[in-house]
Amino acid sequence: MTGVESATTRSTRGRRERLRAETTAEIKDVALALMASGGPDAITLRAIAREMGMTANAIYGYFATRDDLVTALIDDVYTALADAVDAAWAATPADPPATRIRAWARAFRDWALGNPEGFRLIYGDPVPGYRAPEGGAAPDAAHRVCTGLAGLADAAWPHAGPRHADHGPESPGFDWSDFDPGLLAKVRPAYPDLPPAGVALALRIWGSLHGTVSLEVYGHLSRQTVSPGKLFDQELGALVRSLGLNG
């Protein structure tokens, strides 16, 4: 009987946990759907509960606070973004580097334009009064994205290094201590030949891409040009050229 009992115990306990996980997932799914249809502000506990046929307070059994729910959403969405760009990276041959860089950048932009609300959730003021917590999956996903960028920098470094090495009186030069240890823990093992200035280059590439895409997602570019796509292609060309890749 012990065997049967323990099996029953295990299965029922598993059932409870499974139901709980399903409800948790449903809450997040509904929240994402609300966000997709009405923007990040549409994520309200009451609206989610309404959609699920529950009371708003029932959600407190799954998330201690609305901010915790938003944090979980950010974690998921940021992870999805990291997956998307990593996939584009993996799906493109390493040679020529320019092609791979273009693929990565286009994946970044495509994801952002395809998930504008998600982009806002990650990189904007997510939701009224929200403040990001310390740990979680989001910083990890951010490091993954930056590591991907470091891959771009690493691929281009043989050509770009000479151009982007620290020089000039206004450029003090970079050291490992300039960067977050958690980021370096990912980057350095993956790209052992990349110097600190190369990591800095990766972050600057991030800035360029983020700026163009961000202006576009938030609708600022569309008030200046009707061809943001062209602009992005030009930006990519300039980026590749500035990396000495002539691609």
Place this chain on the structure above:
Amino acid sequence: MTGVESATTRSTRGRRERLRAETTAEIKDVALALMASGGPDAITLRAIAREMGMTANAIYGYFATRDDLVTALIDDVYTALADAVDAAWAATPADPPATRIRAWARAFRDWALGNPEGFRLIYGDPVPGYRAPEGGAAPDAAHRVCTGLAGLADAAWPHAGPRHADHGPESPGFDWSDFDPGLLAKVRPAYPDLPPAGVALALRIWGSLHGTVSLEVYGHLSRQTVSPGKLFDQELGALVRSLGLNG
């Protein structure tokens, strides 16, 4: 008597309008103060009214809705940003162009770091549920900022033109019809020699600067590096170099 009467009328009418203007200004000042201390979400009609010893509904005599107030704030703040970068431009000699470009870019970043909430108000999701209206001072200020950027591009165009002229199978080339007429109405008279590709270059410079500054203002850079200033200087160096200015 007529003279006296008309003088009285004028003065009292002036008085009414002055009081009204003062109250309007106070509402905006309090709103900006609340935003500075608690972020854009702290801008609530009730909080403003509390601060002013009024009822929330009294504000409706000055702004038809909360969004109208936010729009007015955005107009003011965006205009202040445009003033700041224009002033930096005006205060720097035209030669060498690299120095002027650095000054403009630094003014942009300094303003953003000094007014992070204002930056978020302009470029982020300003406030829950807010949607920007069509006209107003904000688009005008945006055009002023872009015109300033066009000035950077124009100053560098003799050197940068050959590098950034349309070329390559992936760069279709720009035409005047690619850009907003309102923007061109400002840019073309100011810089008659700048071709469409130069305007595109200006927008791309905007993207680069916006990206770096935006990541910094929203706290994403600080999770990767402890030296965002260094990074920005490097970015400036790369920008100047990519413009062929060797500055």
Place this chain on the structure above:
DNA sequence: TGCGAAACTATACGGCGTGAAGTTTTGATA
């Protein structure tokens, strides 16, 4: 002095996050 408009208040509605307390459901156990 009194009129009319402008400025402001009072009250109310629905929606929000969330805390406290109560109720139902559910799975293990004796």
Place this chain on the structure above:
DNA sequence: TATCAAAACTTCACGCCGTATAGTTTCGCA
């Protein structure tokens, strides 16, 4: 199979929000 504790969920309440409507005060002007 009856029981019991814990988990899931509801109810009620509070204070916040924007805003609509109606009523009141203030004040320049004729």
